[in-house]
Amino acid sequence: MMFVDQQLYKKAFESYLREGTPIELSIKQARPTTHYIWRTRNDGKVRSSHADREGQVFSWDDPPVGGHPGEDYNCRCTAEPYYPEVSEYLHLTIDGLGTKSGWSNTDFVNHYFNGGGRGVTLRQIGHSQKIIAAFIDRRGEALKGQIASAARSTRVGLVSYRFDNTYNMTGIVFSIGDTTIGGSFSGQSVTQNGIIDLAGNLDLYLEDEFADPLDVGVEVDDYRPGSILYDNIHRPLNDYLRGRTGLPTGGPQRRGVRDGTPYDITGTWSGSVEGRIYADATRSKYTE
Numbered sequence: 001m002m003f004v005d006q007q008l009y010k011k012a013f014e015s016y017l018r019e020g021t022p023i024e025l026s027i028k029q030a031r032p033t034t035h036y037i038w039r040t041r042n043d044g045k046v047r048s049s050h051a052d053r054e055g056q057v058f059s060w061d062d063p064p065v066g067g068h069p070g071e072d073y074n075c076r077c078t079a080e081p082y083y084p085e086v087s088e089y090l091h092l093t094i095d096g097l098g099t100k101s102g103w104s105n106t107d108f109v110n111h112y113f114n115g116g117g118r119g120v121t122l123r124q125i126g127h128s129q130k131i132i133a134a135f136i137d138r139r140g141e142a143l144k145g146q147i148a149s150a151a152r153s154t155r156v157g158l159v160s161y162r163f164d165n166t167y168n169m170t171g172i173v174f175s176i177g178d179t180t181i182g183g184s185f186s187g188q189s190v191t192q193n194g195i196i197d198l199a200g201n202l203d204l205y206l207e208d209e210f211a212d213p214l215d216v217g218v219e220v221d222d223y224r225p226g227s228i229l230y231d232n233i234h235r236p237l238n239d240y241l242r243g244r245t246g247l248p249t250g251g252p253q254r255r256g257v258r259d260g261t262p263y264d265i266t267g268t269w270s271g272s273v274e275g276r277i278y279a280d281a282t283r284s285k286y287t288e
């Protein structure tokens with residue numbers, strides 16, 4: 001009988017009882033690796049030809065003279081799964097970030113009053129690069145860990161993972177505060193010798209709304225006669241108070257309060273993830 005680890009043997013035995021699958025065939029199908037390390041019992045009873053093989057790597061497809069461990073008469077040697085060392089990596093790339101320079105806070109406010117509620121994309125308003133860079137900076141490593149974990153738990157080679165969360169991007173683009181960024185990964189993986197090769201597409205989306213110009217703090221640097229905030233918020237109030245106190249109002253340039261319309265800020269991007277990681281999470285630097 002070929003010696004394998006107990007777990008594998010137990011499974012093989014159960015499948016023999018259930019389905020009559022020969023144990024050896026069953027174990028062959030369940031081998032975790034294409035190669036193994038020859039292990040002897042390390043005592044005086046090991047035949048010298050096998051003692052020479054201690055620690056050597058063999059292929060399951062190419063047995064040495066006399067067969068795999070345990071196959072030769074009275075052989076007590078065992079096959080230890082062979083998991084080679086690799087340098088792990090996961091590369092994450094996002095395409096189509098654009099290079100346009102970004103809207104200022106005044107542009108955001110302007111669009112609130114003049115855009116009629118028309119939605120804008122981050123690419124159009126030139127903030128795509130900054131926001132995605134900030135997202136990758138905050139979330140990139142965790143996302144890699146989650147994709148790695150999805151690849152480990154997959155059975156058929158198809159890996160998919162969905163995510164979304166809220167991020168405060170105020171420090172990046174002031175007019176974009178708490179924003180939702182989500183997406184999905186979908187790809188293929190191949191596991192061999194304890195190493196997973198992984199490649200697939202990453203789709204990202206962002207959803208936000210510009211709803212309140214007072215939130216953006218433009219009044220601090222844009223609060224002066226002629227500015228959009230002054231015209232829309234301060235002047236009507238000023239004129240109203242002047243009216244109440246009997247002073248003449250601001251004259252022909254006086255305007256009523258213009259209502260702004262909230263608008264959506266959205267974005268979609270696609271990219272890719274590609275890499276090579278250990279199937280055993282305890283060995284890996286990419287974990288959840």
Ligand SMILES: [Zn+2]
Nearest residue numbers: 050075076077
């Ligand atoms: Zn032996």
